[in-house]
Amino acid sequence: MAIPSIAAVRKALVAPPGKPFDLSKRDTSGRDVFADKAEAETSLKKDAAVINELKDMLYAEGRRSLLVILQGMDTAGKSGTIKSVFSETTPLGMEVKAFKAPSSEELARDYLWRVHNAVPRRGHVGIFDRSHYEDVLVVRVRQFAPLEEVEKRYEQINAFEKHLSENGTTVLKFMLNIGYEEQGIRLKERLEETHKLWKFNPVDLDDRSRWAEFMQAYELAIHRCSTRHAPWHIVPSDSRTRRNAAIARLVRGALEGMDLKWKDPGLKPESFDFG
Template identity: 55%
Template sequence: MYARRMVKLTKQIDDSVLVTPGAKSNLRKRATNADDIFDDREAAEEATKENAKAIDALQDALWAERKRALLVILQGIDTSGKDGTVRAVFNRCGPLGVQVTPFGKPSDEELAHDFLWRIHMATPKKGVIGVFNRSQYEDVLVVKVRNLAPAAVVEQRYEQINAFEAHLNDTGTTVLKFMLNISRDEQRERLQARLDDAEKNWKFNAADLEDRKLWDDYQKAYEVALDRCSTAHAPWRVVPADRKWQRNAIIAATVRKALEDLAPQYPKPDWKPGDFKIE
């Protein structure tokens, strides 16, 4: 019963959020709420908790097996909820098997290498779920919008990213990519909340307002990245993120299904428990 229900739900999710490889993403026409998938907040939040618990159990088997890895990429504009997603979806998992890596402005050392160097260094080892808070896509998003590299260099990066993700897939790392899609109005409310709530003041960064002025440019850059880099081995999912509980429920269900498809197994020892006696 559960298996059929999960298959039906994840199919409904993907019908709504998946960017079909080779097709146009039409980002600016996509909904920023997911009322068609989750219209009951209480039920969605309960489903997220259940899926987070299941993700923990599956990750435990993945860690014990040590044969495959899962990489979850969270990409989105400021306030889209990358940190909140990590807390909601992976809060049950132990620290040994989940590695969260935030990518900010590259250091001098990182700039001295190719743009994928720091990314590859952070990919999860076998048995681990890796979560990227921002990712290699910053090099075709902020770099493109801010003109931080020549257009010809940025143009090359789409296929370089595709080849990199294909390599990860071929060597045992499943890649899940989520673009957290919020509306401009919702971003304004979240930024204002950081000013109004003293406990959220630390989150406010005046530079976010400069990026907000470039909203349309970022939307165009995201659309190109989604169109060019949604592949069979690593498709993009555009997750409506205006409602945090819908965002979390969609991603938790998708991550759980991906782990269940991997079906990690606990290894069988080459000894029998009865062979030992503990005094």
């Protein structure tokens, strides 16, 4: 079977801006996008190599940036996605930020302060492992802020992302959509496999007990914040390989959409004496 086009993957995964959105109707297996797992592996390998070259072009140009936002429930595979999609990418021009619970210094400022401070500089690809969406997801579910305050944040986030897009940063958002059953399997793996034990946090089980609330919060955030300048993509994540392949397709597409060119400094070899 042929590898699906970038346009086909985008159409299958995007949450259309301004239209009703039902997260429960979204597939978590990924077979609708990549029917064959071997095909997904081939696609991922090819795209990872191209992403590296395009990243170098972005860095050489030094005028624009790409921000990749990864959100998902625990075990959905945020760090695994970064490792696989950017497996061929050299560190130069790459920035990765993992957002944890805010520090006292961050809490003393508005919730977007620490996020804006981590936006990739021009010429760089930035990756957010979690993001400002925590402030309308976990904050909403766990009631860390008054509901009326959280309600204001959706439009604030839209304005923030529009500001970024109008100032040279392409915003690419992915919700890693893992199924409830698959999450249970992966959480159990973390307890049983020594090399994964460090990832286990009892809080993850508390979040799991609030699964329905989190899904409602995700559905609301996606519906309100999927915009023309920064649409949401819902990525089936029960299969790690299919998840990674789909995201690689769209990262490659975003970079290709910038129509990047190698910077010409106007230097001629004949102008220099190489001895």
